[in-house]
Amino acid sequence: MKKSTYIWLGIALFAAALNLRPAINSISPLIETIQTELHMNASSASLLTSIPVLCMGVFSPVAAKLANRFSLEYVIAWSLGIIGIGTIIRFFSHTSFFLLITAFLAGVGIAAAGPLLSGYIKKYFPHNSAFMISIYTAALAVGAGVASGGVAPIQHLFDSWQIALASWSILALLAIVIWVLVVLPQKKKDRAAQTFGGAEKLPWNQWNAWLLTFSFGGMAFIFYSLTAWLPPIVENMGYSKTYAANLLVIFMILQVPANLAVPYLLNRIPSRLFWLVLAAIFEMIGFGMILFSFLPWLAACFIGLGAGGLFAMNMLLPIDVTTTHQAAASWSAMVQAIGYIIGSFGPIILGAVNDRTGSFSYSVFVLIAVNLLMIVMQVFSVKRNFQGLKKSA
Numbered sequence: 001m002k003k004s005t006y007i008w009l010g011i012a013l014f015a016a017a018l019n020l021r022p023a024i025n026s027i028s029p030l031i032e033t034i035q036t037e038l039h040m041n042a043s044s045a046s047l048l049t050s051i052p053v054l055c056m057g058v059f060s061p062v063a064a065k066l067a068n069r070f071s072l073e074y075v076i077a078w079s080l081g082i083i084g085i086g087t088i089i090r091f092f093s094h095t096s097f098f099l100l101i102t103a104f105l106a107g108v109g110i111a112a113a114g115p116l117l118s119g120y121i122k123k124y125f126p127h128n129s130a131f132m133i134s135i136y137t138a139a140l141a142v143g144a145g146v147a148s149g150g151v152a153p154i155q156h157l158f159d160s161w162q163i164a165l166a167s168w169s170i171l172a173l174l175a176i177v178i179w180v181l182v183v184l185p186q187k188k189k190d191r192a193a194q195t196f197g198g199a200e201k202l203p204w205n206q207w208n209a210w211l212l213t214f215s216f217g218g219m220a221f222i223f224y225s226l227t228a229w230l231p232p233i234v235e236n237m238g239y240s241k242t243y244a245a246n247l248l249v250i251f252m253i254l255q256v257p258a259n260l261a262v263p264y265l266l267n268r269i270p271s272r273l274f275w276l277v278l279a280a281i282f283e284m285i286g287f288g289m290i291l292f293s294f295l296p297w298l299a300a301c302f303i304g305l306g307a308g309g310l311f312a313m314n315m316l317l318p319i320d321v322t323t324t325h326q327a328a329a330s331w332s333a334m335v336q337a338i339g340y341i342i343g344s345f346g347p348i349i350l351g352a353v354n355d356r357t358g359s360f361s362y363s364v365f366v367l368i369a370v371n372l373l374m375i376v377m378q379v380f381s382v383k384r385n386f387q388g389l390k391k392s393a
Contacts, residue, residue: 008182009124010135013117015175016076017139019083020114022147022168023106024052025252028228029152029245030161037161038096042232046351048103049228050344053220055107056114057341061202063112064119064326064333072116072123072329073187077179079116082109084172091166115336119329122319129319130263137259137312143171144227145252152245202334209331211381212317213338215276218374219310220343222283222367226251226303228347233360237293247296251304258308262316272320273382276313280375282306284368291364314339317381346370 027034027048035045066075086105093099117136125132147168155164203209230251234244258279265275286303289295318331350363 005186006125009186010132012175012178012182013120013132014135014139015171015178016080016113017117017136018143019080019172019175020110021140021144022171023083023087023103023110024049024224025144025227025248026147026151026165026168028231028248029148030155030164031228031232032241033155033161034099038099040096042351042354043348044096046228046347047100049224049347051100051103052107052110053224053340053347054344055104056111057337057339057344059108059111060115060333060337060340063115064202064329066112067116067119067329068326071187072119073179073183076113076116076120077176077184079109079111079113080172080176080179082106083113084109084169084176087172088166088169091162093162093165111340115329115333118315118319118332119326122322122324122328130266130316133316133319134260134262134312137262137308137315138256140311141252141255141259141308145249145256148245148252149249202330202337204334208321208381209318209334210338211377212314212321212331213335214342214377215317215374215381216314216335216339217342218370218377219307219314220339221346221370222374223307223311223346224343225346225350225363225367226307229350229354229360229363230300232354233290233363234296236360237290237296239296243296247300250297250300251307254301254304255308255311258305259312262309262312272313272317273378275309276378276382277375279306279309279313280371280378282309284371287364287368287371291361291368 031045031048034040034048035042063075063079083106086102086107086109089105090099090102093102118133121129121132121136151164151168154167155161158164227248230248231241231244234247235241262275266272269275282302283306286299286301286306289299289302314335315332318335319328322328322331349366350360353363353366354360
């Protein structure tokens with residue numbers, strides 16, 4: 001395969017990954033406006049974030065089966081179309097029920113594309129998995145950051161939160177065009193792989209996979225809790241809405257350098273556990289600063305760097321411990337399935353805590369507790385997988 005082909009396949013990966021967060025992250029900066037216009041309390045508004053994340057858990061196991069039948073390239077293309085449809089119809093959202101339907105549609109598309117992009121990396125970049133995972137996760141962070149920072153200005157420009165939410169469908173259209181022009185023709189040339197390969201069962205009965213899953217679940221719980229509620233938490237501390245929204249952007253954007261640094265850091269210190277725990281400690285420092293209302297912008301920096309490192313490492317681990325792209329997609333599907341289901345409860349729990357107490361201060365204690373449990377899971381998952389599974393793989 002030509003070098004230029006690899007570059008275009010990498011661009012296609014980046015374009016597809018850009019679409020996996022805007023439908024979720026564009027909600028938080030406008031959450032209070034949406035709550036007011038659609039008469040939603042914090043618990044029901046949290047579903048706008050939790051439903052897509054729950055879909056990512058419930059439907060991701062189906063993705064590997066569909067890819068086995070139709071090929072991962074085609075299923076990813078269809079998924080981008082579903083994301084685009086779920087996003088653009090937000091223009092017609094005038095009831096909370098309809099807006100929740102759009103969240104469900106976007107979530108189904110994201111659920112299918114997420115684990116298959118890991119298989120895509122294993123298939124087309126088998127010797128550069130760490131670097132391409134960093135590109136993939138950086139694209140997720142860029143999409144999340146651009147949506148978080150751009151949705152409010154779009155709302156002010158058009159005086160419509162519906163247009164602001166629907167505008168992110170442009171990213172799906174762009175990705176579909178690139179995918180059709182670059183990836184699908186490459187798929188047709190690959191006559192030896194017209195399907196996803198032999199059926200690979202999800203590793204439900206392997207404790208190694210469950211350990212990775214719990215680590216991923218803790219990461220997802222914290223990430224989506226902050227995605228939904230970081231701006232309200234900061235506003236509750238007495239800061240302006242603009243300042244709070246900017247912190248969400250900082251939280252998202254700083255994940256990009258953390259994502260891109262992972263391959264370099266692993267070359268310097270190969271220990272997965274070292275970087276996982278260090279990233280978790282970064283998050284813990286940020287939570288402590290928020291708890292004591294100390295320099296929230298610096299807290300957002302610590303949490304963003306920690307979240308970026310955690311996500312990239314957790315995405316890399318299933319690829320590290322498998323030997324084929326079928327297995328990588330299957331392991332990723334299971335890890336993301338249960339992990340995202342765990343993560344989907346984060347925004348709901350934090351919203352319920354706020355409804356019950358009238359303050360987000362107690363929510364920070366929840367995040368700290370989950371962070372500590374995640375560190376425990378990291379210790380067990382990495383030690384077990386890299387001492388046992390890697391040898392047998």
